[in-house]
Amino acid sequence: MGAAQRVEDTDPLSGVELRHLRYFAAVAESGTVTAAAERLHIAQPSLSQQIRLLERRVGTPLFERGSTGMELTEGGELLLQGVNKCLAELRASVAAARGARPTVTLGVCRGVPQPVLSRAEELVTRARGARVVCRQIDSERQTAALRAGTLACGLLRTPTDTTGLSLRVLSDEPLGAVMHSGHPLASRPRLTWPELAGQRLLWFPAARAPGYAAAVLASLRAHGWHPETLAQDDGGHTLFRHRLLGRDDLIALRPHSGVFPDPDLLWRPLGPEPPHEQLALAVPAAQGK
Numbered sequence: 001m002g003a004a005q006r007v008e009d010t011d012p013l014s015g016v017e018l019r020h021l022r023y024f025a026a027v028a029e030s031g032t033v034t035a036a037a038e039r040l041h042i043a044q045p046s047l048s049q050q051i052r053l054l055e056r057r058v059g060t061p062l063f064e065r066g067s068t069g070m071e072l073t074e075g076g077e078l079l080l081q082g083v084n085k086c087l088a089e090l091r092a093s094v095a096a097a098r099g100a101r102p103t104v105t106l107g108v109c110r111g112v113p114q115p116v117l118s119r120a121e122e123l124v125t126r127a128r129g130a131r132v133v134c135r136q137i138d139s140e141r142q143t144a145a146l147r148a149g150t151l152a153c154g155l156l157r158t159p160t161d162t163t164g165l166s167l168r169v170l171s172d173e174p175l176g177a178v179m180h181s182g183h184p185l186a187s188r189p190r191l192t193w194p195e196l197a198g199q200r201l202l203w204f205p206a207a208r209a210p211g212y213a214a215a216v217l218a219s220l221r222a223h224g225w226h227p228e229t230l231a232q233d234d235g236g237h238t239l240f241r242h243r244l245l246g247r248d249d250l251i252a253l254r255p256h257s258g259v260f261p262d263p264d265l266l267w268r269p270l271g272p273e274p275p276h277e278q279l280a281l282a283v284p285a286a287q288g289k
Helices: 003-010 018-030 033-040 044-058 074-099 114-128 141-149 211-221 237-246
Strands: 063-066 070-071 103-108 131-136 154-158 165-180 200-201 229-233 250-253 264-270 276-284
Touching: 003 229, 018 033, 018 044, 018 074, 033 044, 070 074, 103 141, 103 200, 114 131, 114 154, 114 165, 114 276, 141 154, 141 165, 141 211, 141 276, 154 165, 154 211, 154 229, 165 237, 237 250, 250 276
Parallel strands: 103 131, 103 154, 200 229, 200 250
Antiparallel strands: 063 070, 154 276, 165 250, 165 264, 165 276
């Protein structure tokens, strides 16, 4: 005996399809094959054949056939109870599935302030009528995924290649300097570009958002500051503050809304004409119309 035959012998549902159970229930409720066939809009011989097939699959007679119609056997009664319960639960599950809200994935780059993320979720929910699921995805990867159709929408830093994309700016803030509270520049309420001479910059890997990284560094050079950059490979606040603490020649650039409350770190405005961080909600261009 082959493996397929053994499975068929041991599995009572082998070969039984949902339509067989619906046909069986219809005959049981109608009392005759003729009435059930009319109700199901199928031919009577075909329905009779399907009932006999179900009986063979179940392994016991389900009906007693008489001149007045079809009456359930004891086995048929037991099966009908289970079938009715199964069909009722299936109908309820289908109704629940139809009523469930669809989900849409929102790609989110690192360091997004909570109010901006909440605004993005609100806009996506309103436009799609869907529940939003957020995934951390770097800006550059978001643009590729949006164009490929594997991501529905993204919250990313600009500037970026907008080919095939539609963008809506949600936040546009000037960058300021973040340093430890004992830093030599900490006593100044506002920093000017000449005061940053000799300072290194705690920066992120440019591959995450190359357009934004290039724009900010170009702005720094235009103002006469050519800092050595120290790459921060992770996005966690604990290691971010650890790298800044005790470093008198190291600062980071952040918008004020993107700075975590921390008694050991402080933020100072920078100018004149500081570079800005711009966050935008991006979708494929066809969806943005």
